Amino acid sequence: MKCMVKHHIDTSVFLEPQTTEDGRYCRKYIQKVGRNYEGVVSFPVLSEIFASVLKLDDYKELHDTFDTFVHTFRIRKIGFYSPRDIEDIMKRVKELDKRIYPIDREIVACSLEDKADALVTMNKKLVGNKRIEETFRVRIVHPKALF
Numbered sequence: 001m002k003c004m005v006k007h008h009i010d011t012s013v014f015l016e017p018q019t020t021e022d023g024r025y026c027r028k029y030i031q032k033v034g035r036n037y038e039g040v041v042s043f044p045v046l047s048e049i050f051a052s053v054l055k056l057d058d059y060k061e062l063h064d065t066f067d068t069f070v071h072t073f074r075i076r077k078i079g080f081y082s083p084r085d086i087e088d089i090m091k092r093v094k095e096l097d098k099r100i101y102p103i104d105r106e107i108v109a110c111s112l113e114d115k116a117d118a119l120v121t122m123n124k125k126l127v128g129n130k131r132i133e134e135t136f137r138v139r140i141v142h143p144k145a146l147f
Helices: 012-015 021-032 043-054 059-075 087-096 104-112 130-136
Strands: 003-007 039-044 079-081 119-122 139-141
Touching: 003 104, 012 021, 012 043, 021 043, 039 043, 039 104, 043 059, 043 079, 104 119, 104 130, 104 139, 130 139
Parallel strands: 003 039, 003 119, 039 079, 119 139
Antiparallel strands: none
């Protein structure tokens, strides 16, 4: 059995509107997950997604959006990752770049702890962050870079 490259997928990839250029790249990327890449979503990403869905006021829109996420995760065989002991990794990420928000440090730390080959994100503070990439030997890429 062929072993796929493991990608941790950030919140931004799921929430970017499909009407934007970035959104179209996100959509194309998600379609490759499960076939070309092993996709994993960490619990911090799940919490951000769930919080954004809960903000929807319209009942039908809320349920349709939630169903879309469930369908996508199942069809693309996206796995989940619960952090175990990420405090030291988060501290090191903060030392390397203080501009990174705490939730983003958690997301980075989860991808590192889970030994992901890449973190796929649209976060401008993370994409191509050489200090983090070189220190932890991980790629942090925008979905567009995968085409």
